[in-house]
Amino acid sequence: MAVTMRDVARHAGVSPKTVSNVMNGYPYIREETRTKVLAAIDALGYQMNISARNLKSGRTGIIGLAVPELSLPYFGELADAVIEAAEQHGLTVMIEQTGADRDRELTVINRPRGHLVDGLLYSPLGLGQEDIGQLTTSAPMVLLGERIFHSPVDHVMIDNVAGTKAAVEHLLQLGRRRIAVLGVHPGEKVGTAAIRYDAYAEALTEHGVPVPEELAFSAGKWHRSTGAEATQALLASGRKFDAVLALNDTLALGAIRTLTKHGLRIPDDVAVAGFDNIDEAQYSTPTLTTVDPGRTQIARTAVDLLVRRMTGDDSEHEEIVAPYELHTRESTLGTA
Amino acid sequence: MAVTMRDVARHAGVSPKTVSNVMNGYPYIREETRTKVLAAIDALGYQMNISARNLKSGRTGIIGLAVPELSLPYFGELADAVIEAAEQHGLTVMIEQTGADRDRELTVINRPRGHLVDGLLYSPLGLGQEDIGQLTTSAPMVLLGERIFHSPVDHVMIDNVAGTKAAVEHLLQLGRRRIAVLGVHPGEKVGTAAIRYDAYAEALTEHGVPVPEELAFSAGKWHRSTGAEATQALLASGRKFDAVLALNDTLALGAIRTLTKHGLRIPDDVAVAGFDNIDEAQYSTPTLTTVDPGRTQIARTAVDLLVRRMTGDDSEHEEIVAPYELHTRESTLGTA
């Protein structure tokens, strides 16, 4: 059997509760006693049983992170940043994959978590305001990324609208007028795809450019492969275009691949822009113009906010928008 | 307060233990009773407290996965596959990042886990046989990726040696003789870097080609950025080379970037090969020749193996080698 607190107490010649006090940094302990206890812990190789502590105290020191797919670079990098930030607070992260479609997203998020997490960071892809009401989590929650208006939880948001507009305006300034868009989710009124598409349309309209609906191509999952397929469809349609706005970077990278394969020069024939600023965007050929949503910042802010809620902060729910940044690279500017 | 088993029992008119039995699929329960209990659970929205169960039963239903960095595509994709596989067994995955350097790798892995995980999947990067003795995990463990000889734990291994040799032989068959290698860890005798480098040297020797030690460039972390830097150093050295073997794909992609920027044509001037077959390798420009270590297979096998150990299988420790596959693509063959 494993070493318990009782064993440590016996070894040190004190009561179990004193050992507990030492471990939890209770201030009123004689230095001599503390040393004895620590020595005993060390000698026996004691590891506290977190389940037992949790049972009594109600805290696990674990926070959940729900993301669509870890294999997508954006979420891998986000998870990395969240784990890093959580570590600063002495918390461990438990990751759940919600999968890329809406139905699964809803089931997974409502799955009982057995009081196992003290809080939940949730990065939804296709959910909207009406769905959020369904969330039955008892633990505090912070939403990442998506803007869902008037929801009763905290948000740390990507500036989807301003970021997308900045990308579109950049393309317009380069003289492009026929800007195709990849990754739309037809029929969806909420979620990242809808928000970014609307921002794209708005930016065009604001600059007096008609929205070319025939240049919008859908892609359910935002993978390289689906980006490549959507681009294939775009080319097959025979419609003219001089730029591609991909709703995220992986789609853009798939698009670049397909365009290059068909002998189109980037950016000479077609300029390409993405969203997310994943590491890969700096090293692709050509390097990718993209919107940096402030990943690290988002992770840090979100964890901080969650910790505040977990420690009983009951103030008004917050909506924090992370600052975005447009990185212009070869895919729109060329190598010069 | 949250709903407990006692509440459910009262509501259903049975004893708490009967509720427990229903939840755990104990066979001897009248259909009528089961229905009553399930109805009560549903009516009260009962969620079992995992900590309490764990305290008595010793099982949490959580397995740990320790990887160097989630932001590296290979590990993101691996984590995805592991979570998927664990779900099949009704297990949740807790991910820990060990960081890319050896010291941190050792501390993190020895950190007390507080009886929180039933088992651990561990994907080390720089550890070797002598380190493994230091692992103090009480829970069963399965090592992923690395070959560490005669260790007292189960392994699911990448076929580093055969895979690397296959890549090198492919380059040799193309007539390349001056094959640079990126990502070595000088001084390390164990770990992935050492194993792959040795296999590279061995393959050359077997084919009567001298090992060009002046063409080995180091990179501590295997990122795109370090791959780019190592390539920069390679070019700056002025030494001639007609191929690059990167010890993983991200390094290769960084290398491609730098080579292209310097006007070198791939594969005409320099052929490039990597290792891992991350999704990106199919969509880069040019697409990347690489060794597929059988990621999904590894994840599935490892989880199955771990589950067997967790359920008390005490047989001899196994070493399973996943089948690799060399994918030849444009970075060595050209677009024809």
Place this chain on the structure above:
DNA sequence: CCGATGTAGTACACCGATGTAAAGTAGGCT
């Protein structure tokens, strides 16, 4: 008709930590 076996359910102690309350000591103030 008896003991053996299978089915259905319950009582109770216990897993390992911690919150609460309370006891004991020492020093400070009136």
Place this chain on the structure above:
DNA sequence: AGCCTACTTTACATCGGTGTACTACATCGG
């Protein structure tokens, strides 16, 4: 001296499930 505060440690109940042991009835083979 008498009382109060600050410090140090402990006893004990308790968190919410589950293992074990036990009761009770039905069925069955000989």
